[in-house]
Amino acid sequence: MRDRRNALLLAAALAGLAYALFFASPYGLRVLTVAGVYALAAFGFQILFGLGGALSMAQGAFFGLGAYVTGILGSRYGLDASVTFPLSLLAPLLVALPVGLAVLRLESHYFALATLGVAQVLHLLAVNLPDLTGGANGLPGVPAFALFGWVAPRGLPMAALVWGVAAVGGLIGWRLARGRLGRSLELVRDDPLAAGCLGLDVGRLRLTAFALSAVYAGAAGALAVHTQRVVSPEVLEFPVMVTILTIAVVGGRGRMVGAVLGALLLIHLPEWFRGLERSYLIVYGAALLLAILVAPNGLTGLLERLFPPPPRALPDAVEPPAGPRATGEILRVEDLSKSFGGVRALDGVSLSVQAGAIVGLIGPNGSGKTTLINVLSGLERPDDGAVWIGGRDRTGAPPDQIARAGLARSFQAATLPNHASVLEAVAAARLPFDRSVAEAEAHARWALDRLGAGDLALRPCHGLPAALRRRVELARALARRPSVLLLDEPAAGLTDAEKADLAAHLRRLAWEGMALLVVEHDMDFLLPLVGWVLCLDRGRTLYAGPPDGARRDAAVIAAYLGGPAVRDDSDDEDGA
Numbered sequence: 186m187r188d189r190r191n192a193l194l195l196a197a198a199l200a201g202l203a204y205a206l207f208f209a210s211p212y213g214l215r216v217l218t219v220a221g222v223y224a225l226a227a228f229g230f231q232i233l234f235g236l237g238g239a240l241s242m243a244q245g246a247f248f249g250l251g252a253y254v255t256g257i258l259g260s261r262y263g264l265d266a267s268v269t270f271p272l273s274l275l276a277p278l279l280v281a282l283p284v285g286l287a288v289l290r291l292e293s294h295y296f297a298l299a300t301l302g303v304a305q306v307l308h309l310l311a312v313n314l315p316d317l318t319g320g321a322n323g324l325p326g327v328p329a330f331a332l333f334g335w336v337a338p339r340g341l342p343m344a345a346l347v348w349g350v351a352a353v354g355g356l357i358g359w360r361l362a363r364g365r366l367g368r369s370l371e372l373v374r375d376d377p378l379a380a381g382c383l384g385l386d387v388g389r390l391r392l393t394a395f396a397l398s399a400v401y402a403g404a405a406g407a408l409a410v411h412t413q414r415v416v417s418p419e420v421l422e423f424p425v426m427v428t429i430l431t432i433a434v435v436g437g438r439g440r441m442v443g444a445v446l447g448a449l450l451l452i453h454l455p456e457w458f459r460g461l462e463r464s465y466l467i468v469y470g471a472a473l474l475l476a477i478l479v480a481p482n483g484l485t486g487l488l489e490r491l492f493p494p495p496p497r498a499l500p501d502a503v504e505p506p507a508g509p510r511a512t513g514e515i516l517r518v519e520d521l522s523k524s525f526g527g528v529r530a531l532d533g534v535s536l537s538v539q540a541g542a543i544v545g546l547i548g549p550n551g552s553g554k555t556t557l558i559n560v561l562s563g564l565e566r567p568d569d570g571a572v573w574i575g576g577r578d579r580t581g582a583p584p585d586q587i588a589r590a591g592l593a594r595s596f597q598a599a600t601l602p603n604h605a606s607v608l609e610a611v612a613a614a615r616l617p618f619d620r621s622v623a624e625a626e627a628h629a630r631w632a633l634d635r636l637g638a639g640d641l642a643l644r645p646c647h648g649l650p651a652a653l654r655r656r657v658e659l660a661r662a663l664a665r666r667p668s669v670l671l672l673d674e675p676a677a678g679l680t681d682a683e684k685a686d687l688a689a690h691l692r693r694l695a696w697e698g699m700a701l702l703v704v705e706h707d708m709d710f711l712l713p714l715v716g717w718v719l720c721l722d723r724g725r726t727l728y729a730g731p732p733d734g735a736r737r738d739a740a741v742i743a744a745y746l747g748g749p750a751v752r753d754d755s756d757d758e759d760g761a
C-alpha cells in the first residue's frame with residue numbers, strides 16, 4: 186500500500202460494499218444508487234471545472250438530455266440499453282461540440298451564463314414538446330436497465346450496475362486527470378496566456394474537456410432514469426446542476442475520489458437529516474458550510490492534510506530532443522505596427538536576430554517593448570508588418586503555433602502555477618511535445634539540472650524567491666529547446682551575483698545557437714551581454730546598433746539613458 190490515505194480509502198470502499206451487500210434496506214440501496222449516478226456526473230465536471238476551471242452550468246442540462254434520450258427511447262419505443270445508453274452519451278456530445286465552439290472563448294462569468302442558457306433552452310423544449318417528452322408531467326413507465334436480455338431491477342443489481350459504470354468512468358477520469366490532458370487543463374485554468382505561449386492549444390483543450398463532461402453527464406442521466414423509472418423536466422432544473430457543483434467543491438476540485446466522497450456525502454446528508462422535518466434545510470445548510478470551512482480544499486484536501494502523501498521520487502534526467510540546429514536569421518520583424526485605440530504602441534519597427542545572437546530591447550516605460558514581445562509571441566495581432574520565425578511567415582499566428590514553431594518567452598511577472606512543484610511547472614512546458622507526463626518530467630529534470638536548479642525540483646512554486654522563480658521560468662523555456670527565446674525583464678529583482686549567474690547562462694544558450702531577445706531596464710546587466718541593441722521610443726525605433734553606440738547616442742541618452750546613469754569607460758572620451 187503506497188500510503189495510509191490509500192489504505193483508508195480502500196477500507197472505506199470495502200465498508201461500503203459490506204453495507205450494500207448485508208445491511209442496506211431497499212431504500213438505502215436506492216439512495217446509494219443515486220449517489221453513484223451523481224458521482225458519474227461529477228467526474229465529468231471535475232475534468233471541465235475542477236481541472237480546466239470552466240464553470241459550466243450546462244452539466245445539469247447534459248444530465249437531463251441523457252435522461253430524456255433514454256426515457257423517450259425506452260418508454261415510447263421499448264429499446265434496450267444497447268441503443269439507449271450509447272445515444273444518451275452521443276446526444277449531449279453533439280450538443281456540447283457546437284455550443285462549446287461558440288461559448289468557450291467567453292470570460293468565466295459570461296461562459297457560466299451562456300451555459301446556463303443551454304439548460305434553459307432544453308428545459309423549455311422538454312416542457313413545450315409534450316408529444317415527444319410528455320410535457321410538464323414527463324414520461325412514466327421507463328423500463329429497467331436491460332442489455333441483451335439481462336435486466337437490472339432496482340435494488341442490489343441496479344446499485345451494482347451504477348457503481349460498476351461509475352468505477353469504469355472514475356478510472357478513466359483519474360487516468361485522464363493524471364495524464365497530459367489533466368496537467369494541460371490545470372495550466373489552462375491557472376494561466377491561459379502562459380499555457381498558449383507554452384504551445385498548448387487552449388481552445389482545443391477546453392473543447393475536449395467540455396465534450397468529455399457532456400458524455401459523463403449523459404451517462405449519469407441515462408442511469409438516473411433507469412433508477413427513477415420516470416423522466417420529467419425536473420432532471421433539467423437548477424437543483425441538479427447545483428448538486429453536481431456542490432459535490433465537486435465539497436469533494437475536492439479536480440479529484441475523481443473527491444467526486445465519489447462528495448456524492449456519497451451530499452446525497453446521503455438529506456436522508457440523515459430527514460427526521461428533523463422543518464429545521465432540516467437549516468441543518469443541511471449548516472453542515473455544508475461547516476464542510477467547506479473545515480475542508481476548504483474539499484474532503485480530498487482534508488485527507489491529504491491529515492495523511493500527507495509520501496515524498497515522490499525524482500525522475501532521472503533525460504535530454505529532450507533538440508530541433509534542427511538553427512543557423513542564420515532566426516527571427517525577422519518587418520515594419521511592424523500596432524495601435525491600441527489612439528495609442529500607437531509600435532510604429533514601423535524592424536529587427537533581425539541571428540542564431541547565437543543576443544539582442545537587447547530597451548526604451549522608456551510605455552515605449553512598446555512588451556507590445557513587441559506580445560506580437561512576436563502571438564498574444565497580440567499586429568495591424569501591419571510581418572513576423573518571420575525560422576524562415577516562415579508567422580504573422581498573426583496564435584501563441585501555441587508560434588511556440589511550436591520554436592519561440593519561447595518569459596513574462597515580466599513570472600507566471601508559475603503556485604499549487605505545483607517546480608518539476609511539474611517545468612514539465613508543463615513539455616506537455617505539447619512529449620507522449621507522457623513521465624517523459625515530460627524527465628525532460629524537465631534535465632532543464633533544471635542544466636541551470637543548476639535540480640535541487641529545487643520537488644519544492645512548491647509557491648513562496649519561491651524572485652531569483653529562483655526566474656530560474657524556473659528560464660528552465661521552462663529551455664526545456665522546450667526553442668530556437669528563439671524572448672525574455673521580458675529577466676534581471677528584475679536579482680542581486681548582482683544572481684545577475685552575473687543569469688548572464689552566464691544566457692551566454693551559454695547563445696553560444697549553443699539559440700537566438701535571444703532580452704527586454705531589460707538594467708543597462709549594467711544588459712549592455713555587456715548583448716551584441717545589438719534596439720531602442721524604442723513611443724513605438725518607433727530610436728536606435729538600432731551595437732551597445733557602445735547606444736551609450737553614446739544623443740537621442741537614446743535624452744529619451745532613456747539620461748546621461749551619466751550608465752557606467753561606461755568611453756563616457757570620458759565622448760563627454761556623453
Ligand SMILES: Nc1ncnc2c1ncn2[C@@H]1O[C@H](COP(=O)(O)OP(=O)(O)OP(=O)(O)O)[C@@H](O)[C@H]1O
Nearest residue numbers: 525528529530548549550551552553554555556557
Ligand atoms: N492592451 C493594451 N490596451 C491599451 N493600451 C495598451 C495595451 N498594451 C499596451 N498599451 C499601451 O501601449 C504603449 C506601449 O506599452 P508597452 O507595455 O508595450 O510598453 P513597455 O515599453 O513595455 O513599457 P514598460 O517598460 O513599462 O513595460 C503604452 O502607451 C501602453 O499604455
